[in-house]
Amino acid sequence: MKKTAVQKISDLAAQLMQKGTLIAPVREDAGFNFREISDAGQVDLNFYNTLMSPKSAFFPHMEDFVRYQTGKSVLDAVPVEISIKPAFLFGVRPCDVKSFEIMDIHFSGTGAVDPYWQKRREATTIFGYAFDLNTPADGADFYATLGIGAADPEGSDVFMMKKGDELLLKAVTKKGEKLLAEMSGLTDASPEDQKYFDETVATGRSFKTRLTCVEAKSIAKKFEDLFHKTPFWERISDACLSCGICTFVCPTCYCFDICDETLFGQGTRRRVWDACMFTDFTLEASGHNPRTKVYQRLRQKVCHKYSYHVRKYGVISCVGCGRCTRACPVNIDIFSIVDQAMKE
Amino acid sequence: MSSDNPYIPMPVEIIKIIDEVDTHDIKTFRFTFLNKADEKKFKYLPGQFAELSIYGKGESPIGIASSPTEQGYVEFTVQRAGAIVPGLVTAALHDMDEGAKIGLRGPLGNSWPIEFLEKKNIVVVGGGFAFTTLRSLINYMLYKDNRSRFGDITVIYGARTPGLLLYKDELAAWEKRDDIKTIITVDKGDENWKGREGFVPAVCKDAAPSPKNTVAVICGPPVMIKFTLPVFFELGFSKENILTSLEMRMKCGIGKCGRCNVGYKYVCSDGPVFSLAELEELPRDF
Numbered sequence: 001m002k003k004t005a006v007q008k009i010s011d012l013a014a015q016l017m018q019k020g021t022l023i024a025p026v027r028e029d030a031g032f033n034f035r036e037i038s039d040a041g042q043v044d045l046n047f048y049n050t051l052m053s054p055k056s057a058f059f060p061h062m063e064d065f066v067r068y069q070t071g072k073s074v075l076d077a078v079p080v081e082i083s084i085k086p087a088f089l090f091g092v093r094p095c096d097v098k099s100f101e102i103m104d105i106h107f108s109g110t111g112a113v114d115p116y117w118q119k120r121r122e123a124t125t126i127f128g129y130a131f132d133l134n135t136p137a138d139g140a141d142f143y144a145t146l147g148i149g150a151a152d153p154e155g156s157d158v159f160m161m162k163k164g165d166e167l168l169l170k171a172v173t174k175k176g177e178k179l180l181a182e183m184s185g186l187t188d189a190s191p192e193d194q195k196y197f198d199e200t201v202a203t204g205r206s207f208k209t210r211l212t213c214v215e216a217k218s219i220a221k222k223f224e225d226l227f228h229k230t231p232f233w234e235r236i237s238d239a240c241l242s243c244g245i246c247t248f249v250c251p252t253c254y255c256f257d258i259c260d261e262t263l264f265g266q267g268t269r270r271r272v273w274d275a276c277m278f279t280d281f282t283l284e285a286s287g288h289n290p291r292t293k294v295y296q297r298l299r300q301k302v303c304h305k306y307s308y309h310v311r312k313y314g315v316i317s318c319v320g321c322g323r324c325t326r327a328c329p330v331n332i333d334i335f336s337i338v339d340q341a342m343k344e
Numbered sequence: 345m346s347s348d349n350p351y352i353p354m355p356v357e358i359i360k361i362i363d364e365v366d367t368h369d370i371k372t373f374r375f376t377f378l379n380k381a382d383e384k385k386f387k388y389l390p391g392q393f394a395e396l397s398i399y400g401k402g403e404s405p406i407g408i409a410s411s412p413t414e415q416g417y418v419e420f421t422v423q424r425a426g427a428i429v430p431g432l433v434t435a436a437l438h439d440m441d442e443g444a445k446i447g448l449r450g451p452l453g454n455s456w457p458i459e460f461l462e463k464k465n466i467v468v469v470g471g472g473f474a475f476t477t478l479r480s481l482i483n484y485m486l487y488k489d490n491r492s493r494f495g496d497i498t499v500i501y502g503a504r505t506p507g508l509l510l511y512k513d514e515l516a517a518w519e520k521r522d523d524i525k526t527i528i529t530v531d532k533g534d535e536n537w538k539g540r541e542g543f544v545p546a547v548c549k550d551a552a553p554s555p556k557n558t559v560a561v562i563c564g565p566p567v568m569i570k571f572t573l574p575v576f577f578e579l580g581f582s583k584e585n586i587l588t589s590l591e592m593r594m595k596c597g598i599g600k601c602g603r604c605n606v607g608y609k610y611v612c613s614d615g616p617v618f619s620l621a622e623l624e625e626l627p628r629d630f
Binding site: 282 | 351
């Protein structure tokens with residue numbers, strides 16, 4: 001295990017920038033967000049969690065597939081090369097690290113492989129970052145309920161936590177180990193630091209977020225049974241504006257559109273994030289649309305995460321990061337929906 | 345062209361266009377692959393579909409209408425969409441001539457379960473425009489090397505008017521064969537129509553196929569399905585032995601984009617073919 005002074009974080013950042021693209025939390029007007037770092041001094045670990053999830057490091061908001069000129073032959077179209085520059089995703093909270101595993105099952109672990117997700121995942125080293133256990137969890141968070149510890153190193157390549165003015169860095173994978181060995185300016189951690197690290201990981205596992213225990217199998221079944229109870233869904237979706245912000249900030253929402261954009265003779269076939277909360281998401285060319293009502297779409301979102309995904313892939317597609325609850329303009333809280341469903 | 349990227353279409357050329365119906369809004373497009381390697385890779389079974397891809401317009405998921413026993417080309421029967429929702433891709437395709445080049449991604453989805461159908465009698469029930477992948481299945485089963493793998497084949501196919509029947513030449517050829525029983529019906533005939541009149545469910549009831557060792561493969565508009573299913577239940581067909589192909593809006597076609605999600609299934613990659621027993625496991629959300 002290694003360590004450095006929290007103040008010297010920019011030294012570490014500068015070294016990572018020498019090796020590849022560094023994506024780290026940056027302070028912005030509205031809050032923190034993961035951004036590609038151009039100046040090592042931008043990296044700021046004094047955040048609770050970012051507004052947007054870090055999924056865009058692997059699954060950007062827009063991804064160009066093919067470029068072409070309108071009116072030219074399909075044979076002249078040029079697929080956009082997938083960038084495979086090494087990248088470092090720095091300062092990811094344990095619940096968000098967990099989201100990558102859930103997305104891996106979907107994008108590269110089952111059925112067809114999404115080359116964009118897979119190649120970026122392979123080229124990226126993840127620096128996980130423990131929540132501060134001395135500060136209570138945000139009221140929206142419920143990752144502990146889903147079995148995710150506030151300081152779980154699993155899934156990261158290097159796991160970081162603060163100890164006073166110092167930052168401890170522990171290699172979790174071989175990739176992380178190799179990287180840390182190459183870094184200069186880090187000092188070896190003491191046995192006392194190691195003890196602190198292990199204790200924090202353990203304490204993190206009993207760290208409290210909102211108190212209810214969710215068991216994937218039983219909640220999945222519960223939602224299957226609740227599907228046809230329209231009054232329940234109408235009630236919980238009563239205030240929903242169908243704005244889709246919950247899906248855009250979500251680390252495990254992966255729905256996307258594939259569309260063509262042309263301007264002045266230049267065209268791009270690209271994918272962009274999409275959301276099951278939008279009414280034309282399921283609008284067919286015949287005019288048929290199975291989800292014209294708001295309650296049907298909110299039901300799709302909740303059931304997909306807590307029921308369908310469990311039955312298909314074996315895991316709940318939610319990590320309890322609380323972003324959707326914090327972002328919702330009308331205070332709809334997915335955890336409260338789960339809680340109410342369990343009481344139905 | 346990147347061959348390992350499922351989002352990048354393969355280039356194909358239109359080598360034949362057949363105007364199928366008297367309303368001229370349904371055409372069959374025959375494509376040939378411009379790269380031989382793509383043709384080799386495009387191994388499909390009846391019931392699968394592909395994304396027809398036109399740069400500048402978009403992509404449309406369309407069932408494959410040819411049979412894999414036909415070599416050197418692949419066919420899609422496409423309706424010009426746009427009565428309610430603008431159909432950019434289908435309109436552009438309909439405006440193309442032979443020789444035009446577009447993109448193709450596939451084959452996608454599961455297929456009619458050929459192994460399950462083997463050694464069984466097959467009743468194919470089709471309505472209107474939803475006959476395309478059924479035609480692929482019928483031609484596959486009728487292929488000389490395949491015919492003995494299947495029992496009796498009965499086809500019940502209906503359209504609103506005689507002019508709206510697809511694949512008219514093939515229907516006539518099937519009617520002449522003695523290894524397939526072909527029952528064609530229209531809701532309302534015209535002065536030249538000498539065939540049967542009547543709705544598909546009623547015709548199925550008259551035909552009364554035996555459920556013994558028999559699978560019913562049914563595709564058609566929702567209203568036809570709604571009234572045909574009870575007929576087959578009454579005849580004694582089990583839900584495992586009634587198959588259909590589901591439609592849902594799709595984009596990626598490979599189970600990634602989430603759009604065609606119904607319950608724990610993605611229609612594009614887990615389907616589009618489902619048995620009625622499988623469909624009843626899903627929420628009514630399609």
